[in-house]
Amino acid sequence: MNSTVVTSPTTDIHAALAQAARPQPSRWAQRLGWGLLLVVSGFALLGPWLISADPDRQDLLNALAPFGGHDWLGTDPYGRSMLARLAHGAQLSFLLALLTTLMAVVPGVLLGIVAAWRGGWLEKALVALADMIMALPGLLLVLLVIAFAPGHFIPLCLGLALALWVEFFRISRARSAVILQQPYIEATRMLGFGPGYILRRLLLPALAPTLLTLASFAMSTAIIGISTLSAISVGVRPPTAELGSMIVELLPYYAEAPALVLLPSLLIFLLVLALQLISGGRKS
Amino acid sequence: MSLSLRIEHLSIRAGLTLLVRDISLTLTAGTPLTLLGESGSGKSLVMHAIMGSLPDGLQAHGQIWLQLPGQPAQELLRLPAAQRQALWGRTLALLPQEPWLALDPTMTVRQQVQEVHQQVRGLSAAQARQQALDNLQNVALHDAVVSQPPVAERYPFQLSGGMCQRVAIAMADAAGGQVLLADEPTKGLDEALRDSVAQQLLREAAGQRLLLTITHDLQLAQQLGGVIGVMRGGELLEVTQAQQLLQQPRHDYSRRLLQADPGRWPVRQPSWTDTGGQLLEGRGLSKYMGGRCLFSGLHLRLQPGQITAITGPSGCGKTTLGNILLGLLPADQGQVIRTSGLTSLQLQKLYQDPPSAFAPHLTLAQGFNDLQRRHGFSDKELAVLLERLGLHPSLLQRLPAAISGGELQRMALARALLLKPRLLLADEATSRLDPVSQQQVMLLLGDLCAEQGLALLLVSHDQALVARMADQVVSLEAHGVTA
Numbered sequence: 037m038n039s040t041v042v043t044s045p046t047t048d049i050h051a052a053l054a055q056a057a058r059p060q061p062s063r064w065a066q067r068l069g070w071g072l073l074l075v076v077s078g079f080a081l082l083g084p085w086l087i088s089a090d091p092d093r094q095d096l097l098n099a100l101a102p103f104g105g106h107d108w109l110g111t112d113p114y115g116r117s118m119l120a121r122l123a124h125g126a127q128l129s130f131l132l133a134l135l136t137t138l139m140a141v142v143p144g145v146l147l148g149i150v151a152a153w154r155g156g157w158l159e160k161a162l163v164a165l166a167d168m169i170m171a172l173p174g175l176l177l178v179l180l181v182i183a184f185a186p187g188h189f190i191p192l193c194l195g196l197a198l199a200l201w202v203e204f205f206r207i208s209r210a211r212s213a214v215i216l217q218q219p220y221i222e223a224t225r226m227l228g229f230g231p232g233y234i235l236r237r238l239l240l241p242a243l244a245p246t247l248l249t250l251a252s253f254a255m256s257t258a259i260i261g262i263s264t265l266s267a268i269s270v271g272v273r274p275p276t277a278e279l280g281s282m283i284v285e286l287l288p289y290y291a292e293a294p295a296l297v298l299l300p301s302l303l304i305f306l307l308v309l310a311l312q313l314i315s316g317g318r319k320s
Numbered sequence: 321m322s323l324s325l326r327i328e329h330l331s332i333r334a335g336l337t338l339l340v341r342d343i344s345l346t347l348t349a350g351t352p353l354t355l356l357g358e359s360g361s362g363k364s365l366v367m368h369a370i371m372g373s374l375p376d377g378l379q380a381h382g383q384i385w386l387q388l389p390g391q392p393a394q395e396l397l398r399l400p401a402a403q404r405q406a407l408w409g410r411t412l413a414l415l416p417q418e419p420w421l422a423l424d425p426t427m428t429v430r431q432q433v434q435e436v437h438q439q440v441r442g443l444s445a446a447q448a449r450q451q452a453l454d455n456l457q458n459v460a461l462h463d464a465v466v467s468q469p470p471v472a473e474r475y476p477f478q479l480s481g482g483m484c485q486r487v488a489i490a491m492a493d494a495a496g497g498q499v500l501l502a503d504e505p506t507k508g509l510d511e512a513l514r515d516s517v518a519q520q521l522l523r524e525a526a527g528q529r530l531l532l533t534i535t536h537d538l539q540l541a542q543q544l545g546g547v548i549g550v551m552r553g554g555e556l557l558e559v560t561q562a563q564q565l566l567q568q569p570r571h572d573y574s575r576r577l578l579q580a581d582p583g584r585w586p587v588r589q590p591s592w593t594d595t596g597g598q599l600l601e602g603r604g605l606s607k608y609m610g611g612r613c614l615f616s617g618l619h620l621r622l623q624p625g626q627i628t629a630i631t632g633p634s635g636c637g638k639t640t641l642g643n644i645l646l647g648l649l650p651a652d653q654g655q656v657i658r659t660s661g662l663t664s665l666q667l668q669k670l671y672q673d674p675p676s677a678f679a680p681h682l683t684l685a686q687g688f689n690d691l692q693r694r695h696g697f698s699d700k701e702l703a704v705l706l707e708r709l710g711l712h713p714s715l716l717q718r719l720p721a722a723i724s725g726g727e728l729q730r731m732a733l734a735r736a737l738l739l740k741p742r743l744l745l746a747d748e749a750t751s752r753l754d755p756v757s758q759q760q761v762m763l764l765l766g767d768l769c770a771e772q773g774l775a776l777l778l779v780s781h782d783q784a785l786v787a788r789m790a791d792q793v794v795s796l797e798a799h800g801v802t803a
Contacts (some may be wrong), residue, residue, distance in 0.1 A: 049339050049360040049361070049362055049365075049553075049554065050359075050360050050721070050722050050723050050724050051718060051722045051723070052334045052337045052339055053334070053339075053375065053722075054718075054719060054721050054722035218676060219671045219673070219676045219677050220676060220677050220678055220679050222648065222669075223669065223671065223677045223678075223732075224679070226646075226648075226664070226665075226667070226668060226669055227665075227668075227691060227694075227735065227736075227739065228665050228694055228695065228739070229690070229694060233690070233694075237679070237682070237690065238679050241681055242681065
């Protein structure tokens, strides 16, 4: 077969089309997302360490102080420094939310992939379990777990994760089932690659964009969930600063000082926005 | 003025890259126009430019004049997007590639045609229903014998590929589009189905309709007749009457294209002789699917260097048999016996749709690197192999979607050959490639069998190709088997 001519890839229509078809990943959106995340998480991580004010020190004579005084962001109805409370609250909220999300994502995704991969009775059993949990009110589930150790953070996260993992399980099971059917998976197996390679190199990269988007929503759900539980006094106990419980505490003062409620909400919003911008830019 | 479509000096660019260069064509009623060419020749882009559905980032220059009877001619490229989309279906009807993917899986075909009458033409449900049945009757989708459920009341997945293509034609009829644009209408169909689609397209073109077909299928181009344009690398090489082109092509590439038709291949010197060697044996193989017997009691022996073809109409179980022999599927009865020392890694497979055989997010270089880490071949080995297969090394830097089907299939072959296989299953491996790429891949496979004693299992519905390639033929029928 000497007649074969090596085709030189000069102006090639396939390359040009693939280039044109690729959605221009809005790089600025992704950069903005990373920038926001850096600012918000920097505030949450370094804030409590840089701001000397004690978030729990009350000064009733200085209650509801306006912006720009001794305390930059004013004080709450108990005269506590808003800046200090926001920094401590953000740290606690974000860490708890991150922990909760991890506790939901890791088992959810792994079980979803196992179900799609193995199929049979194992898949049926896992789906039935997920459906059972879906049928229970999430709050009830959390209350059940918290009852073992009231006032501790880990059971709080565990309870929330128990309600949140189902979504990750369902999505990764459905997506994996489609991907595992593709001829390239069979081809990869025939070429001598094991399940580890398929998982690491083929399956997880394909699932990642969807999971990142879901995870950023799950983080916001977790923050709201923790605050809801704080409001019914089973989550974080006062006076510990936590963004959700701050919103609940400050809501009655909305008429006098609307900015106070908006500040913790703004922090949650910025965190979720940053995560959305980052994961949205990855969509292919 | 009668109905016509004139393309004048059409060029299509992606940024600074010129993809289609200065094309002029005229379509008139009664004369079908067929654009022939390999994938990447720019023929689909011409069609998308007419429709106004070019991907973002591509710009069309030149003029496309649409002349409808009794109306002033319109220049399509200058119309605003909304007005162009208003032409879709009503004037410009696109027959999509692989219509079984384009039809709605949740509606019966009658409902889908009826919907066009109701939504596009504003008929009442009862009128629309009757007209829909007429449309389906016109494309020969009716029951010769009473069947349950009747053809019109079936869902797309209950129909063959050729029937789905005819449903798409019925929908175009329903909307009354006067310009029919058929994009690879026979892709993935076997000969019998292809002929029926060609007949239907001809019937459509015989009326007051314009027909533009895009294909790399020489048989289809021949059956449609009319005028044929040959495209390559974004240029229109020649436009001639079909008869003239098929008998006396002027351009060198047209000649190569015609020569690449399996029916015209030079007769291959059989390199294999029965030495009594044995690689793999299937004994008494049976397989049932959905209560239907695909084959039973099948005996088959594969020897080193031998080319065995499995052939038969769509859905007869060709691929299933190939997969059973490779050990990818279990047989219901019988057994597959491998000669001692034959490992699973020495059994490899080429797929029908090359892009689906590669992970879409890994560049080819990443794929080969992973393979190298797993199996430890040398860089030189890969370089020599790529050169042998006519692949430029710089293609490795691309994603699978960014190279042509022919190149990608040769990449798949390279990937398999690096493992030194002793048996290769080519599952309709060239049916989606243009004739020139098909011949190139098949010649390579034939040479490899002769040189390295590779046994080739060829699954194909193309009788001409099978006749040129195979040392041994297994014919599966719709019922039972002749070996």
